[in-house]
Amino acid sequence: MALNAKVKWIEGLQFVGESGTGHAIIMDGDAQFGGQDTGMRPMELLLVGVGGCSGMDVISILKKKKQNVTSIEINVKGEKAESYPKKFTEINIEYIISGKDLSEDAVKRAIELSMDKYCSVKATIEGAAKINYSYKIINS
Amino acid sequence: MALNAKVKWIEGLQFVGESGTGHAIIMDGDAQFGGQDTGMRPMELLLVGVGGCSGMDVISILKKKKQNVTSIEINVKGEKAESYPKKFTEINIEYIISGKDLSEDAVKRAIELSMDKYCSVKATIEGAAKINYSYKIINS
Numbered sequence: 001m002a003l004n005a006k007v008k009w010i011e012g013l014q015f016v017g018e019s020g021t022g023h024a025i026i027m028d029g030d031a032q033f034g035g036q037d038t039g040m041r042p043m044e045l046l047l048v049g050v051g052g053c054s055g056m057d058v059i060s061i062l063k064k065k066k067q068n069v070t071s072i073e074i075n076v077k078g079e080k081a082e083s084y085p086k087k088f089t090e091i092n093i094e095y096i097i098s099g100k101d102l103s104e105d106a107v108k109r110a111i112e113l114s115m116d117k118y119c120s121v122k123a124t125i126e127g128a129a130k131i132n133y134s135y136k137i138i139n140s
Numbered sequence: 141m142a143l144n145a146k147v148k149w150i151e152g153l154q155f156v157g158e159s160g161t162g163h164a165i166i167m168d169g170d171a172q173f174g175g176q177d178t179g180m181r182p183m184e185l186l187l188v189g190v191g192g193c194s195g196m197d198v199i200s201i202l203k204k205k206k207q208n209v210t211s212i213e214i215n216v217k218g219e220k221a222e223s224y225p226k227k228f229t230e231i232n233i234e235y236i237i238s239g240k241d242l243s244e245d246a247v248k249r250a251i252e253l254s255m256d257k258y259c260s261v262k263a264t265i266e267g268a269a270k271i272n273y274s275y276k277i278i279n280s
Contacts, residue, residue, distance in 0.1 A: 002220070003183055003217070004215070005187035005191055008211075008214075009195055009199055009211065013196045025185075027189075027192035035196075042189040042192040042193035042261050043264075044145055045189035046186065047144070048145045049157075049189070051146075051147030052167035053182035055147050060173070076147065077142055080142070080143065088260075088264045120183050123225035124227040124265050127268040
């Protein structure tokens with residue numbers, strides 16, 4: 001199965017990215033590299049993408065398990081190599097999952113299934129970056 | 141050096157991703173998986189990201205080489221594996237670079253430098269996916 005995107009230069013380091021599903025995003029660079037910070041850095045898209053990908057897995061699995069989830073926040077931190085091409089070498093993902101009477105086993109298993117089996121973004125970037133994760137459960 | 145992102149669940153498969161530089165994007169899933177297609181798929185972010193990353197390299201290098209670039213379009217196509225976790229196995233990047241009196245050598249070298257040396261996104265995903273590229277130059 002194929003996915004598509006088109007990226008067009010606007011000005012400076014500002015680019016618009018259009019996805020095959022019809023959505024668009026602005027990317028831009030830091031001022032120190034000639035950009036104007038009008039949009040995300042491309043490397044930030046990888047961190048947002050791995051969080052979104054895994055978040056979709058986790059909420060889908062927890063709903064199937066009839067868990068009463070009220071909030072999911074995922075903090076993603078990526079460490080870049082010092083030398084070019086400055087790829088991500090390590091990515092740390094912290095899940096903060098809130099709900100009512102959440103089963104710790106169910107939450108732990110949902111995250112494991114995403115990380116070990118389902119998350120396409122994680123599987124694409126883990127060739128370069130070691131992926132670590134942790135979680136907090138907040139029951140109210 | 142570290143980059144950060146925070147991803148929050150909104151509803152259904154809709155998530156907002158906030159980057160450390162202060163920009164936000166909506167992600168959502170296909171209707172067939174319970175989403176509402178209100179934003180990009182997380183896997184599409186990888187394709188947009190590699191195009192944006194390389195585009196920033198290429199325009200920066202071509203400006204240093206005093207090339208008169210009027211337009212850059214980058215088409216990115218990613219092939220996903222059939223089985224879970226359905227990572228990208230191959231990504232094809234097509235650069236269409238327009239300008240006045242563009243030197244083919246300069247354009248070719250700029251793309252090579254991005255792909256072989258500078259592009260952090262490409263370097264992060266090429267552990268999983270074979271990256272191919274081609275280019276067209278349109279001189280007016």
